Amino acid sequence: MKKTRRRYFLALMVAVIGLILTVCTYLATDIYNKDDVAVITDHAIKDTLVEKSTDVYGNKDETRKQILHLKVLSGKHKGEKFTTTNLYYPSQLVTQKYRAGQRIFVNIKHHDPAIQNPKRDWVLVLSLTVTVALMVVVAGRQTIGLVVSMALSWLIFYLVIILDVKLNGSYIILLFSLADIVFSFFSLLIVQGLNRKMLATWLATLLGTFVSFALCYLIMQLTGESEIKYEMGDYATQDPRGIFLAQTLLGILGAVMDEATDIVSSLSELVETKKDLTARQLINSGRTIGQEIMGPLINVLVLIFMSEALPMTIIYLRDNNSLGSTFGFTLSLGATQSVISAIGIVLTVVFATGCSLLFLEEKRRKVRDEN
Template structure:
């Protein structure tokens, strides 16, 4: 009966997700700006130009017929032109069936494409993620979705507070606490191991901030001239500190809950475990997860920098120059969060001792 209800629920959710996808595909009337669907398209090469690496790049022109989907002129067929290069760095290639936004000037539609309408793709991916979470994880999937929604709302509230003049560091401090408490309590329940993981996470975040401030105090403030938001933000140093608070929080929480859950299970299986055995077990668990988590962090930071590397290296800038002069702040942030992951192991073990087995302190002499 349980599996029957699970199948029925999955089918209902699948229908809802498919319905949402088709609704997003046909929601042009919801937009104030003009939307058109490409009905016919012809592409031809009109020449070539020299790229930044002195290699020829073909240039193409597309003659497009499109049908307006919204506004007073809905249903009207219009002619559009689009040019793009082989690399599609500055403009993209369009296909039949694509829905695009059009440029307007003084309320009049200009026969020029502003960009592709992609909300249907976003809805499809969200629906697929929700279905997979619910089908494979069941109740835990529901809780995972709930935590993501709550954390997204907290992010939005935090940004609004910043726009109203609140201190970004104070906002992020509160957000870190909310993220850690909400995520770990909802996903793991109200248990001693959960409180141990929350305390460990907050302690580690505090430690890496103290470590960063100590290094800055000794060596001087780092150079923020390479950050993307320089010039649009008056205090890039505070924004960078806010990034440190949040960028590695997920990985630190993961390490903390894995450590505390593993040690909690060990105590359940063997309540007579000595303090020395407990600490050794925590160290072994840390050995198993530390390398993987550091590489996960490396892949996350590295993947976000792929465009930076490719664009600059394509313009003749060496990899070492890119690292030294263009992404130094990202490297600092990666190293700081890596230190946080390493610190999360001993801190989580100590937190587990405090929350899971306080009587260990009575056994110190025996060890």
């Protein structure tokens, strides 16, 4: 009971500190170097219709104009007031509608303010506050390790991207393969500590990731990579095929490490609590656990992929493209990555269960030593 109250108290403290940081971030104006911060001073923005349009497929849209009165809050134009216009489409696919009192970034040249984008950094701080507070409620002291692990993962990812840019994508597969090894090792090390369970989880993760990737890469080579439209990816500066494969490596790792951790941790506890456990029982238990979590994990991957591709899919279908063309242009790459990750999830059940046999052998060795 005391531990529960302590968790709630710590979560409340995190929430209060986070809300204070959110307010400070919202009010911050002089910490940005590139653009100035301005606020829309209108209480009611004048919004008028410029024109209506209908394309050949019957899709209707409008072009609307906002007249915005701005007050600059930072930079050499601090305190000055400007009037500008903003053209937007109600669909807001590539344009932005602004609200009264909203803070925005502007670039002022020759006393003409150009709106860049809304000031959203405070939203990120608020989201992190809610996330960490909930983690404290659920995980307690382990939250520190989880937060450190996430921060380290972001740092490693940033360094990998910088190195990839310097190498101009020359060794992108090798680079992200090494990144997978480093990601998984430090993530598991910080959360679980350096022990036999962590090493077994790490081994199962690496086997699941690289075996599934190698298997799918072999299939792609045997089929000539037909119908994989790499050019449909949003890539501008590097080889789209290499970036697709790098994305696939990271995607497999995320799904596989989650599953390997669940299976190895569960079987480790089972070995510790059941004294007369046999290898066959351990294998059956691992298979049962895998059957329970495979489905939800694969469904999560599919749902994430669908939610990411949904906007472009709707646009292609509304432009009278066939379902086959739409799939090729918007869904083929994501579907391929989902299938590869799903194969990794299935294989990881075998690898995680096999690695967990090390716990049983270690326990038997200790029993023999005691006797």
